[in-house]
Amino acid sequence: MRKYSLHFLMESSFIIAGLILLSALIAPWLGPYTLFMGTQIMVCCILALSLDIIYGLGGLLSLAQGVFFGLGGYAAAIAIQNYNRTPIEALLLAIVIGATGALIIGSFAVRLGGPRFIVMTMIISLVIYFFAQSLRNITGGEDGIPLGRPVKLLFLGWQLSTSKPLDRYYIACGLAAVVYAFCRYLRRSSLGWAVIMAKDNPVRAELLGYNVYRLRLIAFIIAGSIAAVSGYLSCITCRHVSSLMFHWVVSANPLLWCLFGGIGTLVGSLIGASTLYLVEEIISSWIVYSEIVIGAGLVLVIIFLPQGLIGLLRFRK
Amino acid sequence: MLEIKNVTKTFGGLKALDDISLIAEKQEIRFIIGPNGAGKTTLFNIISGILPSSHGSVKLEGTELTGLNVSERALCGVGRTMQVTSLFNNFTVIENLTLAVQAKKSSYSIWWLADRKKGLHDETWAVLKKLGLDRIASKFVWELPHGDMRIVEIAIALAGNPKLILLDEPFSGMSLGEAKRMIEVIRSLKNEVTVLAIEHDMGVVMDLADRITVLDKGQVVAEGSPDEIRSNNQVKVLYLGE
Numbered sequence: 001m002r003k004y005s006l007h008f009l010m011e012s013s014f015i016i017a018g019l020i021l022l023s024a025l026i027a028p029w030l031g032p033y034t035l036f037m038g039t040q041i042m043v044c045c046i047l048a049l050s051l052d053i054i055y056g057l058g059g060l061l062s063l064a065q066g067v068f069f070g071l072g073g074y075a076a077a078i079a080i081q082n083y084n085r086t087p088i089e090a091l092l093l094a095i096v097i098g099a100t101g102a103l104i105i106g107s108f109a110v111r112l113g114g115p116r117f118i119v120m121t122m123i124i125s126l127v128i129y130f131f132a133q134s135l136r137n138i139t140g141g142e143d144g145i146p147l148g149r150p151v152k153l154l155f156l157g158w159q160l161s162t163s164k165p166l167d168r169y170y171i172a173c174g175l176a177a178v179v180y181a182f183c184r185y186l187r188r189s190s191l192g193w194a195v196i197m198a199k200d201n202p203v204r205a206e207l208l209g210y211n212v213y214r215l216r217l218i219a220f221i222i223a224g225s226i227a228a229v230s231g232y233l234s235c236i237t238c239r240h241v242s243s244l245m246f247h248w249v250v251s252a253n254p255l256l257w258c259l260f261g262g263i264g265t266l267v268g269s270l271i272g273a274s275t276l277y278l279v280e281e282i283i284s285s286w287i288v289y290s291e292i293v294i295g296a297g298l299v300l301v302i303i304f305l306p307q308g309l310i311g312l313l314r315f316r317k
Numbered sequence: 318m319l320e321i322k323n324v325t326k327t328f329g330g331l332k333a334l335d336d337i338s339l340i341a342e343k344q345e346i347r348f349i350i351g352p353n354g355a356g357k358t359t360l361f362n363i364i365s366g367i368l369p370s371s372h373g374s375v376k377l378e379g380t381e382l383t384g385l386n387v388s389e390r391a392l393c394g395v396g397r398t399m400q401v402t403s404l405f406n407n408f409t410v411i412e413n414l415t416l417a418v419q420a421k422k423s424s425y426s427i428w429w430l431a432d433r434k435k436g437l438h439d440e441t442w443a444v445l446k447k448l449g450l451d452r453i454a455s456k457f458v459w460e461l462p463h464g465d466m467r468i469v470e471i472a473i474a475l476a477g478n479p480k481l482i483l484l485d486e487p488f489s490g491m492s493l494g495e496a497k498r499m500i501e502v503i504r505s506l507k508n509e510v511t512v513l514a515i516e517h518d519m520g521v522v523m524d525l526a527d528r529i530t531v532l533d534k535g536q537v538v539a540e541g542s543p544d545e546i547r548s549n550n551q552v553k554v555l556y557l558g559e
Binding site for chain 1: 365367386387388391392396397399403404405406407408412415416417419420421425426473474476477
């Protein structure tokens with residue numbers, strides 16, 4: 001809540017809105033591959049936001065966001081493919097499934113707190129991944145399930161179809177913008193303050209009458225739902241889901257993105273996710289061992305910019 | 318009225334509190350004194366629920382507190398400050414107060430913006446004005462001098478009108494000027510809330526206390542008005558070093 005960061009973040013919402021508008025305007029002239037990357041970046045951004053809510057605001061490092069990502073994706077795929085539901089209904093279902101999963105896992109994991117919470121979420125995410133791998137008749141394993149027909153979305157009388165790269169990109173941008181706006185609102189809400197406060201000083205929060213466990217559980221459920229939205233977006237834009245959505249790397253990546261961009265700032269997670277995704281795409285087309293370069297870059301950022309890339313911008317004012 | 322009955326607390330083999338009973342009248346200012354290790358802070362931790370008692374019960378104005386956790390006790394009207402100031406340092410003074418008030422009213426949700434709630438706003442300012450903190454309301458807690466921090470901590474403990482407030486060494490580390498302000502603050506609490514305070518500075522204790530309880534080795538050694546305590550031989554030997 002420090003002043004300089006608040007000022008910067010206020011302005012940043014206009015910058016973000018401007019960037020989204022700009023990218024939407026130039027999108028019709030972009031090639032399908034660029035649009036695909038743009039769409040994937042939006043998926044990553046939403047996933048990064050979900051970790052920023054639970055780790056950045058709530059102080060709990062969850063390594064189970066991939067579980068909710070996968071749950072959201074499969075909920076959407078099954079609703080659309082098997083039950084012929086509309087994309088909006090599928091989105092609502094994904095959110096409900098993500099929230100329910102987070103409630104179940106959170107109700108015992110959140111109580112542990114600290115390092116034990118991290119380990120518990122990691123174990124859960126590994127177990128669920130192997131579970132998804134072995135239930136091939138439902139999840140399709142690593143081959144996954146393709147979504148047969150494209151999803152059509154009617155938005156203010158404007159027909160969008162997921163068979164077109166441009167429409168996919170617009171859907172992704174719209175959803176990411178809504179999720180980002182929601183996260184910012186959450187951060188300013190009285191609940192959001194309580195969550196941040198319970199991270200800063202849990203003893204004092206309890207002494208004031210807050211149930212810290214419940215606050216953290218609510219944050220975990222919200223973060224789980226957001227990860228499910230990300231999985232939903234991945235499902236309808238790739239028109240494919242697979243058990244790899246549950247892989248632990250899916251849970252670990254948001255942490256790298258958030259650390260890279262700046263944890264707890266919301267906008268930092270967007271910057272981190274987009275930058276790392278683009279860098280990875282570009283470098284991997286040049287060098288074979290691109291991971292080494294990216295890893296070294298990450299190490300440098302973490303050592304010299306403990307607040308992430310956003311730390312560069314903050315103190316310049 | 319605060320009623321502490323036969324409270325015992327053991328840590329392994331060590332008896333930190335040994336069968337303590339204490340009754341504080343409604344809205345009196347009660348000081349708890351005693352040498353280091355007497356069990357004063359342990360007693361506070363048991364009243365506020367940070368530690369469970371091994372035996373005994375705590376009652377506040379007829380409500381049984383035993384078995385409730387820290388946040389439930391806070392909602393029953395127990396406010397507390399810590400020996401080492403415990404605040405939300407990255408928030409401003411007014412934001413700290415808002416957080417305290419909204420907790421007591423259990424009125425926090427995702428739909429309200431934290432700084433835009435009318436009802437909370439008035440109550441928050443009332444507490445700030447009462448303790449003379451209104452001029453520093455928009456300062457961040459981390460930029461305040463120590464004395465102001467201590468008073469802000471009392472302010473957030475007072476938010477939402479608690480029945481009992483526990484002050485753990487409110488004067489520790491204060492300059493003379495800051496201590497004078499703190500004396501005024503504590504005096505202003507009289508007839509509003511029951512105050513239980515731990516303090517080492519005997520001058521302050523004698524000045525402010527309605528009654529004093531003396532603890533030593535986990536037991537109540539003496540209890541009485543400041544004059545009675547001053548003339549109590551056992552206390553003189555134990556505490557005043559005569």
